[in-house]
Amino acid sequence: MDLKDRLDGFFEERRIFLHAVLPLSDCIVTDAALLEKEAPGARTAILYVLPYLTGRTEEHNISLYAQSGDYHLLIRKTNGELADFLQSLLPGASFAGFGDRSPFDERRTFASAGLGVLGDNGLLITKRYGSFAFLGEVITDADPALLGAAGTSSPAGCLHCGACKSACPTHFEDCASGYSQKKGELTGKEKEAVLKTGLVWGCDLCQTVCPLNRNAEASPLPFFYEDRVAVLTKARLDAMSRKELRARAFGWRGRQPLLRNLALFEDAKKEEKKV
Ligand code: SF4
Ligand code: SF4
Structure with missing residues (x-):
């Protein structure tokens, strides 16, 4: 069994079905200093979708x-x-892992690897799972040919149907998800945009309206089915320890933005009742 087959087996075992190997020359590097610091002599990127x-x-x-x-x-x-x-398998090689904070423009690099297309909403719309996916990569100084690197394809675009922009509370001038994560007070315009998302953390509107997401498959990864918090209430938040909160993607800014957003929706509900 060659290295490529072994690598495919690694991903298969973990039910990670979208992955690719790219020579570094085909990756879109946006932070050369980070790349040099963490992965000196890099030649190959192994990309995967969660x-x-x-x-x-x-x-x-x-x-x-x-x-x-x-x-x-x-x-x-x-x-x-x-x-x-x-x-x-490659004892002499070095490896460095990334995700989110990456030396690459991840979305364009993954699109170049044929793992998806770039949406006008700024997201990578992957082949099977739509844009509901996280991206990770391991970069190594090993020879790309050894790991079965494939050629790139030109990044295709989306349908340019405009549905995402129409649904966006700011019409892509800014992002209400960012507002919901900001610390401190929100301006009137920011409050209005957060209320339109219907969420106390983040915003899904430009994804949920996208026709390319219509047939997005459910995740095969157990991690995303465990220990879920879909509805956050003040009582639920108060009951969470600092450590618990830090272990959630909605907890990295601390309690204050969440309490503020919960109060914002609470006030809006009271106002609605008055009318
Ligand atoms: S996440 Fe929401 S606010 Fe941000 S760009 Fe998409 S639709 Fe607009
Ligand atoms: S909603 Fe339309 S324009 Fe927006 S990303 Fe999806 S296909 Fe592209």
Whole structure:
């Protein structure tokens, strides 16, 4: 069995069905200093997709991506296992894992690898799972040919149907998800945009209206089905320890933005009742 087959087996075992190997020359590097620091002599990137949609249609006020435990934990675990696995096969090589904070423009690099297309909403719309996916990568100084690197394809675009922009509370001038995560007070315009998302954390509107997401498959990864918080209430938040909160994707900014957003929706509900 060659290295490529072994690598395919690694991903298959973990039910990660979208992955690719690219020579570094085909990756879109946006942070050369980070690349040099963490992965000197890099020649190859191993890219993989972690879909998070559970297919559940439960009531929620937390963005779909943040309802499970913090996805960074899964990326870190997968990167560690992948690096260890490859190290055992290529003892002389070095490996560095990334996800979110990456030396690449991840979306364009993954699109170049044929793993999806770039949406006008700024997201990578993957082949099987739509845009409901996290991206991770391990970079190595090993020869790309050894790992079965494939050629790139030109990044295709989306349908340019405009549905995402029409649904966006700011019409893409800014992002209400960012507002919901800001610390401190929100301006009137920011409050209005957060209320339109219907969520106390994040925003899914430009994803849920996208026709390319219509047939997005549910995630095969157990991580996204465990320990979920789809509806956050003040009581639920008050009961969470600092440590618990930090282990959630919606907890990295602390309690204050969540309490403020919960109060915002509460006030809006009271106003509605008065009318
Ligand atoms: S996440 Fe929401 S606010 Fe942000 S760009 Fe998409 S639709 Fe607009
Ligand atoms: S909603 Fe339409 S324009 Fe927006 S990303 Fe999807 S296909 Fe592209």
